[in-house]
Amino acid sequence: MKPFQFKQFNIDQSKEVFRVGTDGVLLGASSTVKHAATILEVGTGTGLVALMIAQRNMAAKIQAIDIDKKAVDLAAKNFKNSPFNNRLHVFLQDYRNFSAEEKFDLIISNPPYFEQNESVKDSVARQQIELDFPILIEKSAELLAEEGLLSVIIPFEAGILFEEICSKSGFYLIRKIQIYGIKGGNPKRLLLEFGLQRKTVLISNFVIEQSPRKYSEEYLKLTEEFHHFSK
Template structure:
């Protein structure tokens, strides 16, 4: 499988690991990483999100975990071959059983969001088989620093459920980025950021394509430091 090339790093991929996709790029580019010195990525896959965060914040140290041993091998190889190799590492770990005294300033995940079904494609990465929303939120709450952020990208029709789980764990929605694939379409994804603080939610809108197969100006601006653009979507 061909590597996916970015300006400052390459992503080697594997048929046994969920491939680079737009959701991961959006989460890596949109999430608030400014004040995060210790970052945990849950379900790293190829490592793309962690690499983007490392590029965006030169002061961040990042631990990326995954339950898939092949994903850990692939992501660690990508980390080792990047300019950020000394600040980022991958570990084979079931998040539900992850124990540490460390608290994280940012916990980030592009989690499995399909209900369990009969599909054989990317089962662990796509289906809530090993990690459901409740497990993800509860464990993140335990590991989040007092001033930390918990950031995810999920289908927009799962937002209400996810936010309710957050509230039951004293995590409050700080920021919501509603994402449309194309300007004239209904939104399908949303980036959500939670913290322990009760503040008014900041709501933003984001469009990936202004017309079919043509990136919007806001997407070009958001990812200008990452993509080797040919001006057309993946």
């Protein structure tokens, strides 16, 4: 497959690994990363989100894990070929069995969100087979630093369930971005950030397309340091 070109790095892709998509770009560009020194990405795929975060936070050390060896090999290649390679490390790892010597300032994930079904296309990356919401949330509560954040992007309709599980695991919602695919449409995604300390919740809306195939000004502004396209 043709590599996906960003301004400071390229993403080699494969038909066997979940490709670059808008969800990953939004997560990598929108998540709160400024003060995070230690970051863990769960389910890295091509390594896109980790690379975007490495570009945004030049001091962060980032670990990425995936349960799929083909994804790990691809992410390792993309990390090695990037200008941030000395701060990026990827491991073949089941999150359920993951352990670390230090806790993380940020745990970030674009998790599988479909219930298990008969489709075989990107099944591990898209379906809750190896990583479901309770596993992601409960494990993150163990690994997160006291002032750390858990940042995810999920379908809008999964938001209530995700927030309920987080609450039971001791997380507090800190930030919610309701993402609309097109102006005037229904919300499609949620970018949610949780912490272990109660804080004022910041809620905002974000529109990807102003009209069909025309990106909104806010999307162009958000991604201007990554994408090559112009207005």
